[in-house]
Amino acid sequence: MVKSPLVNRIILAVSAIVLTSIVSMSATLAISKSIEGSATAINAAGALRMGANQMLTRLSVLPTRPDASQNAKLFNAYENQLSGRAITSLIPAGSEHPLTQQHRLIIKLWKTNLLPMMEAHPQGSQITAQMIAEVNRFTEEVNKLVLLLEERTEARIDLLHLIQITSLVFSVLIVIALFLDLKNRVLRPLRKLVRVASAVGDQDFTQQANLKGSDELAQLGQAFDQMTSELALTYQELEDRAREKTEELEVSHTALQVMHATSRNLFANHDLCSGSIPMLQELEKLLRIGPIKLYLHDKETDEPVEAVTTASQKRPFYCRDHHCNACLVTPEAFDDLPAQDNDGRRLLLPIRIPGQILGTLEVWYPAGKNLPATTRRLLETLTDQLATAIFLEKQITEEQQQTLVEERTVIARELHDSLAQSLSYLKMQVTRLRRLNITGEHKAAHDDILHEFSTGLNSAYRQLRELLATFRLKLDTPDLATALNKTIDEFSERLGKRVEFEYTLPPQTLSPNEEIHSLQIVREGLANAVKHANATEISVHITFESPEVRAFIRDNGKGLPDDNQPINHYGLIIMADRARTLGGDLKVQNRATGGVEVSLTFIPKSRSLIPSQTSYA
Incomplete structure (x- = not known):
């Protein structure tokens, strides 16, 4: 989430203070941890000096009960104290550190000089000057070790004091900078904004905050300035909107008048194309839309069938009046119309009656223009009128077809009951004439006349049968x-x-x-x-x-x-x-x-x- 400039500055100041505190506390904790055990190590190192002198004194005293192993235990205990955890815990691991070198030197002096001399010295005999010198030398080196431990501890404590003082100074500086920043970027802009708000409350729109920057208060000041500028234009905009609404109402009223006037012609001539195209073209001019196409749905075909279009380069296949050029336009004008490849958008509206979809109205309009709600309502009203007209036309067509079938059935029945009966009677009479035995000179003429009569009668009967089949065909x-x-x-x-x-x-x-x-x-x-x-x-x-x-x-x-x-x-x-x-x-x-x-x-x-x-x- 992107923070605003003012919030960013506050977050930065608080973060700096928190970070300073965290660094100070972390450094204090680390230094305190590092000097932990320093006093113990110094005391342990100081005890080494006393231990060396005590062992030297013990060697010069004659024991009441001689025991060689007792000195060995004493030497081992001293060596363990020399390499014990109390001292080695503060000795750095690096071999070049002075503490490390001094500790190794002390161990070396103990093992190579002092310990062999004490082990070789007889119990209770007088201490030699060489042993005293070695003990003094060993004690001096132990003093150096103690001094190094003290210096190291004091340096850590001084560093801790420096970090705490630096953190305190840095925190004070951050607080001062934050206070000055809030004064310049918050308090002063707020006073200006309050002054502008008071002026707006008094209907004075001439006051300006004139705040520069990109933070919230600057943006708020710019919004106040823009608001005071726009309020001066409010009444003019309201008048413009009222005028636009009035124009929309006038267009809607005119469109309704066009649809009402055309609906009579649409229902009167029962021709969807000639009855709807003038109305659709007039609506295109009024509503600034188009072209408009009407598709009918046929249950026997998978694809909708185009029935009406308001703009076409060539005569549509369904055109009934080929002397009518109402929908024909030039190629140049057709290329300028909104289409899928010409920055156009399409609105599909169903043409339906309860329980059945009769067709689809396809309305094209420029892609950069949104259709107003009034235009959509007018188009929905148009689809209702078209649905009624299409449904009535289908009903009339079905009634005409039914009437034609009934008329043909009546004619076929009348022909069958009248003319067909008469022809059947004549055929029977011809059959009777054929059975007469006529002789003499008139026999040839009689046979020719009878043959022609029979042929003509059969032809008439066959034609009648074809007529009956035609009339009965449905x-x-x-x-x-x-x-x-x-x-x-x-x-x-x-x-x-x-x-x-x-x-x-x-x-x-x-x-x-x-x-x-x-x-x-x-x-x-x-x-x-x-x-x-x-x-x-x-x-x-x-x-x-x-x-x-x-x-x-x-x-x-x-x-x-x-x-x-x-x-x-x-x-x-x-x-x-x-x-x-x-x-x-x-x-x-x-x-x-x-x-x-x-x-x-x-x-x-x-x-x-x-x-x-x-x-x-």
Whole structure:
């Protein structure tokens, strides 16, 4: 954690005082420990002098009970005292130290001179002058050792006094410096700050602390100075904020009016693109956002399907009115719009009704601008309106499809109960005429007329059956793609080999009526390839090249005779009628590689032709 300058100075001063105390106490403890036992060592060394003289006196006295080993014990005790812990504990380990050298000299004199003379001297005989001289010499060396021990102890004590005095002086200096620093950096700035605070309390914003530095009080003084400067601008800022809020409310009010006015058109014409693009573009101008895209969710596709966009370089595939250029923009203008690669941010809003998500609204806006809360609420209101419109459009489409199926069912039932019964009756009458035995010159003419009548009646009956199949045909599957997949599976089983299938139509491209006719044409083409062409390979390709839908059924069968349609092949005639109903073109022709190709091309009635390849608003 980073400390502030003022705290750092206080911590530094306190740390210096604490460190000085610790150093002083540590040095005192170390020196006290080092001189511990000095008095004992001095006393022990002094006792050596007395011990030497005592042994010399003892040798000159005649013992009452002679005992040679008693002197030996006395000599060993003296030698142990000479090398005892009381003295050696203060002798340094280094061989060059004077104490070490003096102690070794004393031991050497004892072992080499004094001890041999005392051991050789007879007990009770007179002490020689040489022994006295050696004892005196030994005593002088012991005195030197005692003097060295005393000097060493006094030096340690003097050092201890010096450390204590130095620590005291250093502590006093630190306290004085800390007091002066607090006076200059704390007390004086506090007086200025109190003066400025009193002035602010009196609504006088001209006072300034003018504190320099980087510590807390300097920063506080700078904050006071900044506060007094900003307080003068407070009322102006409040007015600016009030004006901004007023502008936001006006924008929100205008946006709500736009959505309210456009919602009528959106629900009236049941066209999501033409009904929503003007509103979305107006909202983009008001809210300064965009482009906006609308995606619909289809349970039969994994990816969302684009349904509306407010800015595009080329005409979208779902465009229904190819004379409309509302969403087309120039490449230069498109490159300036916010995008993932152009400093843009994206907001995704779900379009939902209770229990179901219908789509997603994708809103782009500049990355350096945050969307206000009012803008988000307006966009959420927009998603509610779009959800209602999409749900109603789906309901209307389903109702139209159901109505169409019911009408076709009624027509099929009426045809079956009226015209089909009449044709069946006529077929029975023709059968009766065939059984009549007519002879004479009119037999040939009678047979020709009867044959033509029978052929025409069979043709009419077959066409009626095709009409009944058409009227009764309905999509039991959710979409054309699923229905075609089931058809492909059916004819693959009949062929004994998989039928190649390609389908690239976007969802909701065709109306229910167009889906039924397209499905029936594909079924008829597959039936012809399986029943009449004796094909072993069949392929079906249904593609979308805006605005056209193209369907191809190809086989490798025996082909058409002389590149013409077979005589009385009413299936092909009905396929052509269906193509004309779709407003398209049907071609049935032999392929260069063998077999037949059935091609269907038409533009859905909800789309119009593109007048030119490229056009911009």
